[in-house]
Amino acid sequence: MPSEFRNEPFTDFTKEENASSMRDAIAKVQSELGREYPLVIGGERIRTGNFLESINPANRTQVIGRFNKATRELANRAVEEAAKAFETWKNTSAADRAALLFRVAAIMRERKHELSAWMIHEVAKTWPEADGDTAEAIDFCEFYAREMLRYASDQPLTQIPGEQNRLEYVPLGVGAVIPPWNFPCAIMAGMTVAAVVTGNTVVLKPSSDAPAIAFKFFEMLEEAGLPPGVVNFMTGSGAEVGDVIVDHPKTRFIAFTGSKEVGLRVNERAAKVHEGQIWIKRVVAEMGGKDAIIVADDADLDEAATGVVQSAFGFQGQKCSACSRAIIDSRVYDTMLEKIVDRTSKIKLADPTDQTTSMSAVINEKAFKSINSYIEKGKSEGGRVLIGGGSDGEQGFFIEPTVIADVKPGATIEQEEIFGPVLAVIKAENYDDALKIANDTQFGLTGAVYSQDEAKLERARREFHVGNLYLNRKCTGALVGVHPFGGFNMSGTDSKAGGRDYLLLFLQAKVASEKVGATTKRAEAGTATD
Numbered sequence: 001m002p003s004e005f006r007n008e009p010f011t012d013f014t015k016e017e018n019a020s021s022m023r024d025a026i027a028k029v030q031s032e033l034g035r036e037y038p039l040v041i042g043g044e045r046i047r048t049g050n051f052l053e054s055i056n057p058a059n060r061t062q063v064i065g066r067f068n069k070a071t072r073e074l075a076n077r078a079v080e081e082a083a084k085a086f087e088t089w090k091n092t093s094a095a096d097r098a099a100l101l102f103r104v105a106a107i108m109r110e111r112k113h114e115l116s117a118w119m120i121h122e123v124a125k126t127w128p129e130a131d132g133d134t135a136e137a138i139d140f141c142e143f144y145a146r147e148m149l150r151y152a153s154d155q156p157l158t159q160i161p162g163e164q165n166r167l168e169y170v171p172l173g174v175g176a177v178i179p180p181w182n183f184p185c186a187i188m189a190g191m192t193v194a195a196v197v198t199g200n201t202v203v204l205k206p207s208s209d210a211p212a213i214a215f216k217f218f219e220m221l222e223e224a225g226l227p228p229g230v231v232n233f234m235t236g237s238g239a240e241v242g243d244v245i246v247d248h249p250k251t252r253f254i255a256f257t258g259s260k261e262v263g264l265r266v267n268e269r270a271a272k273v274h275e276g277q278i279w280i281k282r283v284v285a286e287m288g289g290k291d292a293i294i295v296a297d298d299a300d301l302d303e304a305a306t307g308v309v310q311s312a313f314g315f316q317g318q319k320c321s322a323c324s325r326a327i328i329d330s331r332v333y334d335t336m337l338e339k340i341v342d343r344t345s346k347i348k349l350a351d352p353t354d355q356t357t358s359m360s361a362v363i364n365e366k367a368f369k370s371i372n373s374y375i376e377k378g379k380s381e382g383g384r385v386l387i388g389g390g391s392d393g394e395q396g397f398f399i400e401p402t403v404i405a406d407v408k409p410g411a412t413i414e415q416e417e418i419f420g421p422v423l424a425v426i427k428a429e430n431y432d433d434a435l436k437i438a439n440d441t442q443f444g445l446t447g448a449v450y451s452q453d454e455a456k457l458e459r460a461r462r463e464f465h466v467g468n469l470y471l472n473r474k475c476t477g478a479l480v481g482v483h484p485f486g487g488f489n490m491s492g493t494d495s496k497a498g499g500r501d502y503l504l505l506f507l508q509a510k511v512a513s514e515k516v517g518a519t520t521k522r523a524e525a526g527t528a529t530d
């Protein structure tokens with residue numbers, strides 16, 4: 001049996017040996033930029049000659065890699081190859097599949113800084129943010145491997161005389177795995193290995209903003225001994241080939257993480273039964289957030305301000321869990337504004353390869369424009385920009401950490417997911433009002449409350465309707481195994497990634513009942529629900 005699961009420790013970059021290893025990894029990645037990467041379908045490396053380019057958001061002329069774009073025909077083929085591979089992969093033992101994940105985790109650990117360095121270049125993560133992403137990916141492999149062994153062990157059933165009953169979890173079939181770019185290693189790897197360790201085969205379609213890191217991970221799967229066709233690596237337009245793998249009659253499930261708009265589209269398309277399809281597709285869709293931190297009048301204001309600023313601006317506010325609303329009791333509102341502005345002013349917005357950078361560029365030009373237009377909208381709806389508001393798209397997509405105060409409940413930037421470094425601050429009359437404002441959104445992903453009053457915290461446990469609630473701490477930074485993650489309402493299906501329920505989403509339970517020895521009336525009669 002493997003040892004008890006433990007989270008991968010984060011790297012302490014104040015130690016020179018660690019900083020030096022990261023610098024070496026950055027240099028290595030820089031020497032490999034601009035290469036061409038194939039599609040890998042059924043183990044075959046395929047080139048279409050039609051490319052999408054992944055670029056460095058902090059240095060927009062730097063090409064990270066050129067990726068062959070799949071056609072619709074190749075997307076269909078990827079599903080067919082996955083279906084073929086399923087026929088053998090489903091029969092491998094859970095122990096063998098778990099062992100594969102342990103080997104992948106070991107390879108990732110060995111080349112940890114290299115993976116992080118790819119993220120530093122491809123999505124402009126700072127050193128600690130990239131390191132956290134890699135650690136989480138390793139955690140998913142370690143955690144889900146152990147979870148599979150647990151699900152493969154004897155499952156408790158009520159036994160009756162004359163029968164031997166056994167419940168076994170079996171895989172579903174072919175899955176479409178569609179991750180976002182913002183946790184390009186952790187979420188991409190987590191959804192993929194969850195599907196694979198449970199005996200399914202997949203078509204992995206990474207985000208067009210982060211295909212390089214996905215390819216590096218795919219190579220590690222191959223190195224660990226993953227048979228051809230179990231994971232098919234397919235880059236291409238989400239709208240075009242994404243639809244094909246969602247629609248395909250042999251697709252049995254879709255594991256999606258991304259925006260509400262695309263998630264709803266996937267869900268709707270998956271509901272349609274196509275010619276030859278003999279099942280209802282299962283959709284796991286984790287989507288957006290409009291996460292709030294409530295600061296009560298009795299909170300430790302320094303702690304609260306630090307939590308708000310870290311949650312709002314870590315990875316440029318591009319986390320589904322990011323704090324995009326600070327809802328502050330009117331009695332401490334002005335003091336909190338000062339403290340938030342003070343901490344925000346210390347953020348260093350720069351190139352992410354620099355160890356001292358605390359915030360960098362947003363993902364792409366579309367996001368740059370959209371975030372800037374939200375800042376304008378915030379102003380036009382009466383918001384007061386306390387700090388930031390500026391941007392520079394020349395070298396990369398840099399937007400200053402921006403705090404907009406006096407935002408009214410119901411205003412656009414209080415309701416819509418901005419997914420960038422913009423914090424809306426809302427004044428609440430009191431704690432009742434704060435909870436009401438916090439819940440008045442279509443989303444329900446994360447939230448936090450700062451208060452020193454246990455009764456207020458208890459009310460939040462009952463009334464603050466989010467999948468992940470944090471008390472007296474920031475609302476980002478969920479750890480595998482510790483904080484199973486997933487949201488309510490339009491934030492998704494509440495899959496609780498990194499938790500003990502997660503693998504069930506990739507499995508179905510089969511019960512085999514064998515009549516043995518002398519029979520009894522009860523066994524022959526069956527039950528009312530037969």
Ligand code: NAD
Pocket residue numbers: 178179180181182183187205206207208237238239240241242243246257258259260261262263265266286287288289319320321417419445485486487491492
């Ligand atoms: P997105 O919805 O634009 O893209 C997600 C994935 O869907 C990408 O791989 C994309 O190529 C693909 N896609 C696009 N159109 C498609 C289609 N028609 N069919 C199939 N696939 C299609 O999201 P994004 O910009 O990559 O990620 C940011 C979003 O993800 C934010 O809304 C964020 O809140 C959310 N997110 C949620 C969680 C969570 O756990 N709830 C975690 C991370 C990110």
